[in-house]
């Protein structure tokens with residue numbers, strides 16, 4: 001694997017995050033999600049404007065891993081919880097963590113999640129939540145390795161199609 005660089009994303013990174021976000025969402029869920037739902041979801045949730053708005057908000061933090069030439073390979077997003085259960089006061093959510101197929105299993109996920117956990121602790125969060133598709137057992141094993149445990153479930157809309165996510169929580173004490 002060539003050298004890869006982890007850094008915090010800046011407002012100028014919205015186009016890179018949009019490209020990487022849509023690409024990784026499509027490759028992660030193409031196997032069992034309808035095509036139109038994927039297109040609709042990515043057009044809205046992975047649009048340049050969506051990322052630009054988040055990057056302008058100090059409550060949201062993004063990390064990227066890229067090549068020395070600036071090609072984006074992986075990203076993670078930390079934000080206030082947007083979950084269907086009542087979170088611990090002051091808790092945060094790991095909203096997205098994705099690395100490109102072909103680059104997975106090389107330690108980028110660990111570097112990203114460790115950066116997110118460190119920042120959540122620095123912000124004084126007592127715990128970190130995330131949501132993961134119930135069918136995505138590979139990601140669930142990854143999260144278990146970092147101490148996340150199931151605390152609930154909720155609906156996740158991809159376009160107009162509902163899917164079921166587990167809600168996981170990791171204490172940060």
Ligand SMILES: CC(C)(COP(=O)(O)OP(=O)(O)OC[C@H]1O[C@@H](n2cnc3c(N)ncnc32)[C@H](O)[C@@H]1OP(=O)(O)O)[C@@H](O)C(=O)NCCC(=O)NCCS
Pocket residue numbers: 028097098099100103104105106107108109110111131132133136137138139141142145
């Ligand atoms: C989940 C994901 C972010 C992990 O990133 P990654 O770069 O592949 O993970 P890493 O190589 O850093 O692995 C980190 C650790 O987790 C372990 N791990 C990674 N994937 C695993 C899996 N499927 N099962 C068990 N352990 C796993 C690794 O062995 C490693 O442990 P170690 O550091 O003790 O050796 C990445 O595989 C991915 O983007 N998957 C597809 C998209 C996705 O499902 N995202 C989450 C949506 S909720």
